Amino acid sequence: MYKIKYFSIGFFWIAIGCHISVQAQTKKQPVDYVDNRIGVIDKISNCVIGPQLPSGSISPSPQTQNGEDDGYSPFEPIRGFGQLHVSGTGWGTNGQIFISPQIGLAVGEKEHDSPKTEESAKPYEYAVKLNRYNIGVAFTPSYHSAIYKFTFPKSSQSHLLLDITHALPGDIKPVIKGEVSMGEVHFDDVNHQSFSGSGRYKGGFAASPYTIYYAVKISKKPREYGTWLNGKINTGSVKQALVNKNDRVGAFVKFATQQDEVIYLKVSISYKSIDQAKQWLNQEIPDWNYETAKQKARNTWNSLLKKIEVEGGTPKEKTIFYTAFYHANLMPRNRTNDTEAFGKDVPMWDDHFAVWDTWRTLYPLHALINHPLVSGTVNSFIARYKKYGKVKDAFVNGNDMDAEQGGNNIDNIIADAYVKKVPGINWDEAYKLLKHDADNGRLGSFGWKKEDSASNTYKKLGWVVPGIMNVSMSLEYSYNDYCTALVAKGLGKQDDYANYLARSKQWINLWNKDAESDGYKGFIMPKALNGDFIPVDLKAYPGSWKNYFYEASSWNYSWFMPHQFKELVELNGGKDVFVKKLNYGFEKHLIHYDNEPAFLAVHGFIYADRPDLTSFWVRQLMTKSFTDKGYPGNDDSGAMSSWYMFSAMGFFPNAGQDIYYLTGPSFKKTKIHLSNGRVLTIEAPNASPQNIYIKSILVNGVKWQGNIITHNIIQKGGTIVFEMTNKL
Incomplete structure (x- = not known):
């Protein structure tokens, strides 16, 4: 009798085991959502x-x-x-x-x-x-x-x-x-x-x-x-x-x-x-x-794709997320040991279209989950600098393109890797490239005489004289200097740190407190050689390789000060005016997310004590602009895709610095398998399309104050728990 029961129980557990095995084999994998x-x-x-x-x-x-x-x-x-x-x-x-x-x-x-x-x-x-x-x-x-x-x-x-x-x-x-x-x-x-x-x-x-x-x-x-x-x-x-x-x-x-x-x-x-x-x-x-x-x-x-596991979203949300993850891993391309120009085992990462796009979100994503891609890229920058004496924004089919879309933004990728302690990089060699750009670069690309660019532009005046995208270049040069200053400080190069930090504040030279649009004052504008501002349509989209701004209006670029948001709040007249103006920009579609310059604008609300508006507009941008058909603009080698990924996971990087903004996830649970072997788990049990606001945050069981967290905490792994609500 007992033997029969034993056999039946054993058969039952065998059947259950087989069922579980079949389920495990047929369970939808991350790759199946792409x-x-x-x-x-x-x-x-x-x-x-x-x-x-x-x-x-x-x-x-x-x-x-x-x-x-x-x-x-x-x-x-x-x-x-x-x-x-x-x-x-x-x-x-x-x-x-x-x-x-x-x-x-x-x-x-x-x-x-x-x-x-x-x-x-x-x-x-x-x-x-x-x-x-x-x-x-x-x-x-x-x-x-x-x-x-x-x-x-x-x-x-x-x-x-x-x-x-x-x-x-x-x-x-x-x-x-x-x-x-x-x-x-x-x-x-x-x-x-x-x-x-x-x-x-x-x-x-x-x-x-x-x-x-x-x-x-x-x-x-x-x-x-x-x-x-x-x-x-x-x-x-x-x-x-x-x-x-x-x-x-x-x-x-x-x-x-x-x-x-x-x-x-x-x-x-x-x-x-x-x-x-x-x-x-x-x-x-x-x-x-x-x-x-x-x-x-x-x-x-x-x-x-299993490096990031999401739970709790709809199949459509998972499809958009994992497809974005796929797109964020196509470029740049590893062509180590496959070029005529570089020897055996010299790192060579190709097809940067261009780092003007990817420094902002793509490289911070890989700084979390794919250190070899980041270190490989930086080491390939070093190899290119040693061979060619330059490293430009775009590098395609093994060729630098001298014309840059903005600043010297490879500097931001290097700094992002440095402040996040990505291993496998010779930082003394990397700093030589940063210093070369800071001391010999920052000259602009178009629209002025060579002798003027050498004597009268960014480093001497504090801005690039009028010409093709001179304003956006000036802003990006300021941030390039800030990123370089961070590395200089870390390496103990105090004179360089002080010099580049001072230069990083020069964007203020292009702030015209009297410039007005729709009743709001204070905007970034081009400035002539004599110091006079040049009137422009602050809402105009200039396109590519045009005067003053690159692929965005002044309404977009007037929020691009990644290192001095607090100063920007004050320049706009304080927190209340800042919030009202920034919110108006989103409401009237004056701030566009079909391109990268405004990627950080929505996070500016955090510096004016309105993180709820950051959460609101992030979710608006995600649901209305990122669909199962495509993205709001060119994906730009995964830059758009990685913007979406960070936003869906509930935190967002300020690339080149060691901080992230906590904005609240759209998935109930996300597990990020970090490149250092640790696991960061993000939980939001009541996340939903309606519950988009953050009520409270626990980091490793301790109540978190504010909406900014450092990479040092993120890279240790652990748990971040968001309590989400539909009320402000």
């Missing part, structure tokens, strides 16, 4: 629909006619698939190395476009059906290579086309202008299943020339093969190079396929050499097991 269509199906975010590994060098994705800077429009037929794309940028580049599966052979740029169905886009795989040819396409990435799975119909005319001269600049988005100065393709084996080559390209953002090397392998021996030049097909040819600049060059292979026959293609990209491309291909995807490569990519993403 929707690669977010930031693509809208018109402005410019995210890439194709998959990529975290900081991976290769980024395969479909391309279409009338594609945006990401190369793709969801409303257009698919032209083919390029291997390099940049995500969330306002000015694109790349688009090489271009592959098109076809029935028949069309080598022209537009002749092989195909309508699509059955499109699926995940962090680790993109799949689609090309209806024109009845070909199924799927691909999954590694770090420098990708494997494609082509499912062909029954045909004697199944082809794979390679175009080495195609690129987004010139072909998909002509306005960003591109050219190909040289390039070649050649078959590498007697079965004509592998080919390789290179191309020399120019165009898009940071338009200096760069070389891409590639290697391709195909799983099936072709019936025919050949190359083509400017539309002329040369069957049996094993090599073709450009004869003249902007020639069209490529290769093809032809098969006879059975219904639903699968042919695999592996491709790798290198910025160093063909041999390196072949090495990446053999190392990363050594066989033809597509599912293994796909599962590895999925596991890589899931492991990373």
Whole structure:
């Protein structure tokens, strides 16, 4: 009797165990919430629909006619698939190395476009059906290579086309202008299943020339093969190079396929050499097991996304959050050991579009959860400075772009890493770069004579003389100086500290207490060489590379003093006037969050004792501007996405400093697995769409006063508990 009962109980627990195991396997993982269509199906975010590994060098994705800077429009037929794309940028580049599966052979740029169905886009795989040819396409990435799975119909005319001269600049988005100065393709084996080559390209953002090397392998021996030049097909040819600049060059292979026959293609990209491309291909995807490569990519993403676990939100909120998390891990790209310019194991992080965007939120995010990315970036700055004597705001395809969008904002990234004690950085070497920028930089970029910039601008007068974005540059230089001063102080360089700290207050020179807009006085304005203010429309959006301000109005820039909010409150006439004016700016949509300059404005209420308004407007911006379609502006390499992530988690960094603003989370529980091995748990049991205000805060069980917390407390882990309410 007892044995029967024992057996029954044992069977019961076995069944329960099996049920739990199945549940664990089928439970939705963080990677399952990511929707690669977010930031693509809208018109402005410019995210890439194709998959990529975290900081991976290769980024395969479909391309279409009338594609945006990401190369793709969801409303257009698919032209083919390029291997390099940049995500969330306002000015694109790349688009090489271009592959098109076809029935028949069309080598022209537009002749092989195909309508699509059955499109699926995940962090680790993109799949689609090309209806024109009845070909199924799927691909999954590694770090420098990708494997494609082509499912062909029954045909004697199944082809794979390679175009080495195609690129987004010139072909998909002509306005960003591109050219190909040289390039070649050649078959590498007697079965004509592998080919390789290179191309020399120019165009898009940071338009200096760069070389891409590639290697391709195909799983099936072709019936025919050949190359083509400017539309002329040369069957049996094993090599073709450009004869003249902007020639069209490529290769093809032809098969006879059975219904639903699968042919695999592996491709790798290198910025160093063909041999390196072949090495990446053999190392990363050594066989033809597509599912293994796909599962590895999925596991890589899931492991990373588990660094932040959220509970209590709706499936839609989790989708927006984890998709933002995905977008915050695409760029910059780790190209260590894959450049012609830098030697073995010299850190090289590429594709900064630009740090003008990412210093504010993206790098503070990684300072919490991904120290190797931050230290790698700073060490790559040091390596670039040693080699080139400069480190600029934008660094794309291994090239500095001399024109900067604002100040010397790499300084802010370095300072943020320093004050947050990111390990693995030689701070003496990093400080040499900071001091170089502080003493030899801060000159501005446009709109004045060289001799004026050397003698009469920021360092001597206290502001940059009128010209293209001189005002916004002046403000950012002041903050660059403050960030540099913090590092100087920490390293015991007292004279530098005093000098740069004094300079960091120079933004006040551009504060015009009499400037008026909608009844409110006191705004940042351009100032002439003689000290007179220049009248401007304080609400006007100037656009990019225009006079006075960069991509935001005075109403936005008049709150950009990250290091002197208290002084700003006083300049505005005290707390009550400050609150009324700032709130008016949000109510009347004069402060815009479709770009980065105003990222900290909403947190200014905290300095005027109105954290409730910070919480209110943060939640308004989150729910109305960040949706399951996209973001309020270009994602800017994850800058927008990481703004959303911090806001959803309930705290926000003042980048370059060691403080965060406590704003209240939208999730009931968030666990952040910090890079130092500790865990920070943020709880808000009664968080809801209605309960957006903070009633009280407990930090490690102790009641917290105020709404500012330091990194020293955050990095120790522990628990922050918010009691949220719907009442002020």
